[in-house]
Amino acid sequence: ETFVDFQRVFLAYGNSDEFAVEDISLQTRQGEFIAIVGPSGCGKSTFMKLATGLKPPTRGRVSIGGEPVTGPLKFVGMAFQAPTLLPWRTTLDNVLLPLEIVEPYRSNFKRERARYEERALKLLRTVGLDGYAHKYPWQLSGGMQQRASICRALIHEPKMLLLDEPFGALDAFTREELWCVLRDLWAERRFNVILVTHDLREAAFLADTIYVMSKRPGRIVARRENPLPQPRE
Numbered sequence: 001e002t003f004v005d006f007q008r009v010f011l012a013y014g015n016s017d018e019f020a021v022e023d024i025s026l027q028t029r030q031g032e033f034i035a036i037v038g039p040s041g042c043g044k045s046t047f048m049k050l051a052t053g054l055k056p057p058t059r060g061r062v063s064i065g066g067e068p069v070t071g072p073l074k075f076v077g078m079a080f081q082a083p084t085l086l087p088w089r090t091t092l093d094n095v096l097l098p099l100e101i102v103e104p105y106r107s108n109f110k111r112e113r114a115r116y117e118e119r120a121l122k123l124l125r126t127v128g129l130d131g132y133a134h135k136y137p138w139q140l141s142g143g144m145q146q147r148a149s150i151c152r153a154l155i156h157e158p159k160m161l162l163l164d165e166p167f168g169a170l171d172a173f174t175r176e177e178l179w180c181v182l183r184d185l186w187a188e189r190r191f192n193v194i195l196v197t198h199d200l201r202e203a204a205f206l207a208d209t210i211y212v213m214s215k216r217p218g219r220i221v222a223r224r225e226n227p228l229p230q231p232r233e
């Protein structure tokens, strides 16, 4: 039932004698959508690195899906604030990228390409990008690029989606449209989500549970169950 499990986790970078995050304990349920909010420098990115195995904790224990994390996890999808689509690839080829580089899809990629393309086109349709599959990133608006980034993050059907300020650079209308897109995808597929955001409204609109972090020390100082009803099948 528990998915993400942090047990008294501390992390200090390099030889620093200050912890970037300290004494983080947190458990999520399978399929839970959590948001982490807090000021810049409070340790949100550090939390993400710990949750994906990019950094081992200095102290404490991190498990995902019941397994201790011992190195970078494969079954995660990520999207960030800055557009990270490869400019020389079409939308479709950008979305397919994880299937080309993440095992076991990589081994089958050539053989399964038609099936994978179909999967990518279906996702693109879901986020309203039909008709843009063969366009290049520069031909898409910022909001469309972010939609494509979310498709790319989900194409290999990861168990966990990590979103680091994914809508921060968008105008308010586009942002709220994408909240709905994301919420619908999540309601349908029930992957685990960790969203990092400065936007409390965004956290309240999307997440089941909101964690607030403080700076110096980088700790979780509040946990709120979202009182708004979340979409369920």
Ligand code: ADP
Pocket: 012, 013, 014, 015
């Ligand atoms: P480490 O070397 O501790 O494994 P990283 O590989 O993440 O950490 O970063 C490499 C180096 O970059 C760090 O050791 C640090 O000196 C420097 N660095 C990167 N980001 C920051 C930051 N926000 N504040 C201070 N130093 C930083």
Ligand code: ADP
Pocket: 013, 014, 020, 021, 038, 039, 040, 041, 042, 043, 044, 045, 046, 047, 218
């Ligand atoms: P946030 O994502 O909330 O802005 P970070 O996790 O990036 O916060 O940073 C938390 C603390 O760790 C900050 O004090 C930052 O300077 C420090 N830090 C982040 N990355 C590194 C690094 N690679 N090396 C050294 N210090 C770092």
